[in-house]
Amino acid sequence: MQLILISGLSGSGKSIALNVLEDAGFYCVDNLPVTLLPQLVVQLRAEGSKRVAVAVDVRAGSSIKALPEVMEHLRELVEDLRFVFLDARDATLIARYSETRRRHPLADAQMTVQEAINREREMLSPLAELGQRIDTSQLHPNVLRSWMRELAKSDLAPGLTLLFQSFGFKHGIPVDADMVFDVRCLPNPFYIPTMRSLTGLDQPVIDFLEASDDVRRMTEDIRRFVANWLPSFVADGRNYLTVAIGCTGGQHRSVYMAESLSRLFADTHKVMVRHRVLASGQKAEPR
Helix, strand or coil, rough: CCEEEECCCCCCCCHHHHHHHHHHHCCEEEEEHHHHHHHHHHHHCCCCCCCCECCHHHHHHHHHHHHHHHHHHHCCCCCCCEEEEEEEEHHHHHHHHHHHCCCCCCCCEEECCHHHHHHHHHHHHHCCCCCCEEEEECCCCCHHHHHHHHHHHHCCCCCCCEEEEEEHHHCCCCCCCCEEECCCCCCCHHHCCHHCCCCCCCCHHHHHHHHHHHHHHHHHHHHHHHHHHHHHHCCCCCCCEEEEEEEEECCCCCHHHHHHHHHHHCCCCEEEEEEEHHHHCCCCCCC
16 A cells, blocks of 8 residues: 655645645545544555545644654555655745635634744644655645656655755745755856756756866765765655755756756665756746
């Protein structure tokens, strides 16, 4: 059985993620008390269910604290257990609640939305590192849907997965980053008119950057740093390590660097690559 657990901040996109998995053929359950997870798995397995997704969050109350321990039990019951934690910046969450006019599950007459978010972060902080963490702050819903489909289809064996993620500093540093590297000091293809509308995936940009000694040296320095510290993250029991590479707009240098680093580690580690700005379809702007 494949079991995907979804948790995270209210307003971060859990409903979207669960709907995607339901459309993909998963048996989905929303807002299940954590202590009932093993019982649910045993029952659904007996009924022949192969793919199950469950959303667990602060609505489960104090039982949410038991999730790390319950997950250890679940690993004995299912062959493929994955955990996804959805997050977003406070300003984004507040804006979403304002737009939808929905009430935060922890908010009441004596608590503002900001105070409810702060309380929720405190309650969920032990869960953020249990699996893959995704920052949905700048993500269009369709991008989140695409990433969830990718997760559901991927065949990940046990162990740590390296996720290289490009981003643009002008959009903010992703909150799901474990390591952040700044490549804004490298030559910028944006200022070459013929490359302005291209990305780090296009050959002219690749050729331009690979011709730079600084780019090659930066690539090797980041590779060495990540490689040196990977054993420590593995020893800590981490399932995912998100290495965020940022340039100004997130279109050229960071994309190239994330792709290059992923290839350098692909032969020895499980690797994933994501490009936040390209996935969101944001256009190049003067900078």
